[in-house]
Ligand SMILES: Nc1ncnc2c1ncn2[C@@H]1O[C@H](COP(=O)(O)OP(=O)(O)O)[C@@H](O)[C@H]1O
């Protein structure tokens with residue numbers, strides 16, 4: 001995986017003579033669409049139409065990508081067709097863009113509102129079809145297959161590049177990049193062996209949080225360590241393939257020892273436990289032309305490690321909010337990101353900020369922007385990727401976003417079919433967003449509600465009174 005990425009230059013820019021996505025599509029034309037279509041894609045686009053769209057996109061065909069504007073009328077290809085892709089397509093369609101997504105699930109959320117290529121994420125042929133049908137490519141998740149990322153960059157226009165994906169796919173690379181941008185993270189040590197873990201725990205002190213460097217989400221792939229007794233169990237659980245080699249308290253042996261010399265090959269990271277007052281996140285955006293803007297911080301409350309509420313304005317002092325936005329803007333600029341960068345942070349009792357993790361895409365904690373800000377995070381993402389001027393990010397009203405998980409869906413939907421007395425009484429305006437996922441499961445994100453309010457306390461009271469979020 002690393003090798004394929006290693007070959008890619010960070011923030012690859014098209015040279016003027018390399019042409020545009022339109023030209024790239026030209027290169028690929030001549031029967032390949034049909035072939036890819038027959039192979040599983042829903043071929044819904046006529047070649048003549050594609051031609052027109054490519055022309056629409058190639059507004060500045062001779063200029064390098066940092067000046068290149070993708071104008072409305074062009075087609076945005078989205079790798080991934082979940083709710084983030086769907087909301088991106090809904091926002092972008094309103095601006096006149098067309099969308100095509102690639103997702104393995106038939107009738108995926110994004111596929112319900114725009115054409116979808118049904119194929120596995122690592123299906124090179126399908127990725128080529130996406131490249132061919134789109135004038136610009138973006139993604140809605142970060143674990144993009146390296147081969148596919150390389151192909152898309154080669155055969156289409158991916159203003160986000162793959163360098164930041166490579167960084168954020170790995171907690172150690174991510175932390176190093178955050179620090180290099182001059183932004184603080186909680187103290188951490190890489191852990192390649194049980195001996196490493198013991199040494200790290202002694203240096204950082206307990207409690208501490210042990211995390212796998214790749215693949216973790218919603219609290220999966222991590223353990224809070226509170227005493228030395230728990231170290232070995234946690235190590236064995238999170239890095240089972242290293243556990244054998246780690247016996248005896250020494251360094252790992254053989255090939256594993258060789259690998260572990262590079263911090264990138266350590267499978268785990270130990271972080272000092274931050275006794276935070278609250279968790280917040282800031283969504284920042286940057287366009288290829290270098291414009292940077294950020295949204296107001298959301299205060300995030302998790303239940304069972306899944307985001308439950310985002311409260312905006314966050315209940316922290318205004319100067320901390322301002323600093324949080326500055327940090328996020330510093331990061332998005334320092335990392336040369338294009339598109340959105342979601343920055344999760346811890347706020348300590350004395351107002352210190354530590355960045356926890358990054359996501360180079362729209363984020364659940366930014367859904368509040370859809371109804372409460374002058375520009376939604378999805379519109380901002382499309383604007384950034386297409387190199388339009390970024391939209392204003394100001395908060396128009398206090399808001400609380402509450403996630404609708406599988407176990408909440410029926411009750412939330414029923415509530416929207418009748419009069420909502422609590423909402424009227426509390427002066428809360430609930431805005432329902434449902435993602436159209438065909439299968440509802442406990443813990444699965446099925447939708448969210450943005451509660452517009454005069455005061456976030458009223459919206460929190462609504463959540464309490466509805467009794468829908470007791471489980
Ligand atoms: N160093 C830490 N100190 C305190 N709490 C932490 C720390 N790291 C993670 N957590 C808690 O665990 C949650 C999930 O961790 P995170 O690194 O964000 O992983 P995920 O990818 O699962 O979101 C965080 O939102 C926070 O509540």
Ligand SMILES: [Mg+2]
Pocket residue numbers: 344357
């Ligand atoms: Mg997180």
